[in-house]
Amino acid sequence: MGKIPCLLLIFIATLSRSVAQSHGTKNQGEALDNLYKAKFSRDSRIDTGPFEVLDTNQFEAMTMLLDESEVHPRQKGSKEKDRIKMLPGQPRVNFSQYGGYVTVNESAGSALYYYFVEADQHSKESALPLLLWLNGGPGCSSLAYGAMEELGPFRVHSNGKTLYRNKYSWNKVANVLFLESPAGVGFSYSNATSDFTYTSGDKETAAQNYMFLVNWLERFPEYKDRDFYIAGESYAGHYVPQLAYNILHYNKKAKRSVVNLKGIMIGNSVINDHTDMQGMYDFFGTHAITSNENYRKIQHYCNFSSAGSIYKECQEAMDKADTDVSVIDIYNIYGPSCFNSNLTSKPKKTSPMNFDPCSDSYVLAYLNRPDVQEAMHANVTKLAYDWQPCGGFNWVDSASTVLPLLKEFMANGLRVWVFSGDTDGRVPVTSSQYSINEMNLPIKTQWHPWFSNQEVGGYVQVYKGDLTFATVRGAGHMVPSIQPVRALSLISHFLAGTPLP
Numbered sequence: 010m011g012k013i014p015c016l017l018l019i020f021i022a023t024l025s026r027s028v029a030q031s032h033g034t035k036n037q038g039e040a041l042d043n044l045y046k047a048k049f050s051r052d053s054r055i056d057t058g059p060f061e062v063l064d065t066n067q068f069e070a071m072t073m074l075l076d077e078s079e080v081h082p083r084q085k086g087s088k089e090k091d092r093i094k095m096l097p098g099q100p101r102v103n104f105s106q107y108g109g110y111v112t113v114n115e116s117a118g119s120a121l122y123y124y125f126v127e128a129d130q131h132s133k134e135s136a137l138p139l140l141l142w143l144n145g146g147p148g149c150s151s152l153a154y155g156a157m158e159e160l161g162p163f164r165v166h167s168n169g170k171t172l173y174r175n176k177y178s179w180n181k182v183a184n185v186l187f188l189e190s191p192a193g194v195g196f197s198y199s200n201a202t203s204d205f206t207y208t209s210g211d212k213e214t215a216a217q218n219y220m221f222l223v224n225w226l227e228r229f230p231e232y233k234d235r236d237f238y239i240a241g242e243s244y245a246g247h248y249v250p251q252l253a254y255n256i257l258h259y260n261k262k263a264k265r266s267v268v269n270l271k272g273i274m275i276g277n278s279v280i281n282d283h284t285d286m287q288g289m290y291d292f293f294g295t296h297a298i299t300s301n302e303n304y305r306k307i308q309h310y311c312n313f314s315s316a317g318s319i320y321k322e323c324q325e326a327m328d329k330a331d332t333d334v335s336v337i338d339i340y341n342i343y344g345p346s347c348f349n350s351n352l353t354s355k356p357k358k359t360s361p362m363n364f365d366p367c368s369d370s371y372v373l374a375y376l377n378r379p380d381v382q383e384a385m386h387a388n389v390t391k392l393a394y395d396w397q398p399c400g401g402f403n404w405v406d407s408a409s410t411v412l413p414l415l416k417e418f419m420a421n422g423l424r425v426w427v428f429s430g431d432t433d434g435r436v437p438v439t440s441s442q443y444s445i446n447e448m449n450l451p452i453k454t455q456w457h458p459w460f461s462n463q464e465v466g467g468y469v470q471v472y473k474g475d476l477t478f479a480t481v482r483g484a485g486h487m488v489p490s491i492q493p494v495r496a497l498s499l500i501s502h503f504l505a506g507t508p509l510p
């Protein structure tokens with residue numbers, strides 16, 4: 010793995026203590042902190058080398074699948090079996106939804122669960138694109154967060170039994186596919202493990218996601234030639250570019266466009282370890298989270314890019330910053346906390362514009378209901394554990410940077426957008442800015458505000474080579490949850506390839 014700066018060892022040890030566990034189950038942030046604690050420990054065995062395609066016998070196994078002259082009875086008719094007639098407690102809608110499993114490794118008995126919502130009926134004639142959304146962790150569910158708390162068509166009431174519409178759902182502008190990956194996340198599973206502890210990593214996850222996608226397109230052939238985009242947040246800053254890289258790899262190997270990838274978009278995303286860490290502490294110091302005096306100590310005594318011994322003063326300053334941040338929600342620094350996660354007998358008054366910080370508990374209760382699982386065609390093997398938003402993983406490889414992949418996409422004419430909710434302290438706007446600066450890209454359009462509903466929605470800068478960096482004003486780590494209107498504007502312009510207004 011190479012020598013790890015001792016400063017990062019201290020950083021990870023303190024950060025892992027600073028995040029409170031709200032509801033008794035891990036969330037995206039806690040999963041990310043656990044990875045970094047393991048990644049930068051002195052005896053770490055996690056491979057942090059450059060990402061590579063896990064290209065064993067996968068391509069050969071897919072050649073028959075990709076042969077247009079072949080008939081694939083395994084996929085025939087599966088789409089209608091996956092159709093969800095109606096979810097329990099769901100309001101009526103005018104779009105189709107599907108849920109089910111796609112096998113990604115037959116020998117290991119690995120299958121990934123997906124949930125798919127087609128675009129609203131009034132938009133279908135325009136052949137809207139296909140968008141895959143991935144949440145991070147690593148090891149956290151896109152069904153839990155993306156579908157049920159962020160950009161999906163429904164959110165869960167506080168009674169854990171019924172749903173209400175998210176009128177800013179992204180299926181207004183795309184056909185949206187949510188995937189629980191890798192195997193071991195949510196309803197996705199593998200028969201190769203007996204103790205419910207899964208081993209995976211960046212390369213295996215990208216391989217599974219690609220195998221899923223190719224098989225899914227066989228099940229839904231009408232989307233094979235549709236423009237395809239991938240988006241995600243947090244550790245999906247690894248998942249999204251790595252899947253996109255697999256797609257480019259196999260398209261070149263097949264000498265045709267197996268998957269019609271047009272671009273990627275990642276938000277509040279882990280993309281470059283060194284600058285991600287430095288940006289977090291600079292965010293603390295510039296947002297009145299730690300004192301000016303303490304921040305000056307961090308600046309003076311701490312060097313995030315050098316290995317070697319650490320000054321006592323640096324460790325003390327980082328410990329103080331850790332204490333300062335522990336009493337707020339680091340993922341939405343100005344947002345409310347959840348003080349009572351109990352379900353209610355009657356639903357609370359709801360609004361997509363006023364995100365409930367206790368939503369994790371409502372989603373947990375809803376997705377563990379037998380009638381919900383039956384309606385979604387989920388948990389068909391009757392897993393020996395309850396559905397959880399994040400799984401426990403032994404993560405074996407995690408690239409220290411994905412910046413070379415972003416450059417590769419730009420060189421191949423793909424659209425690349427990086428966005429950042431500006432009230433997230435865990436992977437803050439400063440981290441994203443520092444990481445992009447590492448790419449040394451010439452600027453095409455200088456930094457300026459963009460607007461939504463006549464208000465500043467955030468700020469944006471465009472770089473030559475088709476990379477856009479945009480902030481979303483007033484949004485935390487989960488941008489579509491906190492600022493749904495601005496998030497919908499963001500995805501709309503990304504998919505259309507038009508500048509933010």
